[in-house]
Amino acid sequence: MTTLTCRAIVFDMDGTLVDSTAVVERIWGDFAAEHELDVDDLLAFAHGRQTHDTVTRFLPGLPEVEARALTDGLQAVEAGTGGGTVEIPGAAAFLEGLPTDRVALVTSANHDLARSRMAEAGVTWPAVVLASEQVAVGKPAPDGYLLAARLLGVAPDEVVVFEDAAAGLEAARASGASVVVVGDHDGPAADGLPRITGYEGVSVTVRDDGTLELTLP
The missing domain is CATH 3.40.50.1000 (HAD superfamily/HAD-like)
Structure with a gap:
């Protein structure tokens, strides 16, 4: 004790x-596939961090306004994905x-x-x-x-x-x-x-x- x-x-x-875990891995998996990223590297970094920090880490050349829009979209998908x-x-x-x-x-x-x-x-x-x-x-x-x-x-x-x-x-x-x-x-x-x-x-x-x-x- x-x-x-x-x-x-x-x-x-x-x-x-x-x-x-199931929801997170599915959504980040789709993101990794869309942007041709290594999903294992992405998930290892993303766990415990803010979504925007992960987006900017893996898409460093993206203008801030686009990175923020992508972050907002990912969060909206996560919030709207029920089950799991x-x-x-x-x-x-x-x-x-x-x-x-x-x-x-x-x-x-x-x-x-x-x-x-x-x-x-x-x-x-x-x-x-x-x-x-x-x-x-x-x-x-x-x-x-x-x-x-x-x-x-x-x-x-x-x-x-x-x-x-x-x-x-x-x-x-x-x-x-x-x-x-x-x-x-x-x-x-x-x-x-x-x-x-x-x-x-x-x-x-x-x-x-x-x-x-x-x-x-």
């Missing part, structure tokens, strides 16, 4: 609270059991896409949500996690972040938060971190001093 104490908990979305998104095991129940004023979501998806995926998976929409529109510099920069801590009224080192991808893990670590890996990512960004495969068996207790005690199986 691993025990962590904090004053707030912040989650990534894709791969952390919901699993949208499910909760990470136990995520909905775990989130429901947390104090609502201590929880935030920091996602590289835009607001509409995040809403769509959380609703389809049946996972509660937190009171504090930072989607790509609210974070100018996306993961692996720590900006989103630093802003989430500020909005929750806590110091970054009083936060536990749940993340699954290299870019997100790097961002969370750089913010100064404690970090828990969700899933099987085993790259350098996950070295030395506690890990869960789902939220079943994860418990939280509110102590008398207001801190949260997290117990991981």
Whole structure:
């Protein structure tokens, strides 16, 4: 068992609270085929990052207005593609059991896409949500996690972040938060971190001093 104490908990979305792998791989696969890109390289980079960062990384010569239009189109397709998104095991129940004023979501998806995926998976929409529109510099920069801590009224080192991808893990670590890996990512960004495969068996207790005690199986 691993025990962590904090004053707030912040989650990534894709791969952390919901699993949208099938949808993501299909849409990015179509994008890669259309632009004659290596889909494996594209997916390896895209996971955990804002869509626009992926578009500009793989189509660097595209004028910004065209890159932004392409980004908007991809996000609209993702938000409008139903089916295939499910909760990470136990995520909905775990989130429901947390104090609502201590929880935030920091996602590289835009607001509409995040809403769509959380609703389809049946996972509660937190009171504090930072989607790509609210974070100018996306993961692996720590900006989103630093802003989430500020909005929750806590110091970054009083936060536990749940993340699954290299870019997100790097961002969370750089913010100064404690970090828990969700899933099987085993790259350098996950070295030395506690890990869960789902939220079943994860418990939280509110102590008398207001801190949260997290117990991981």
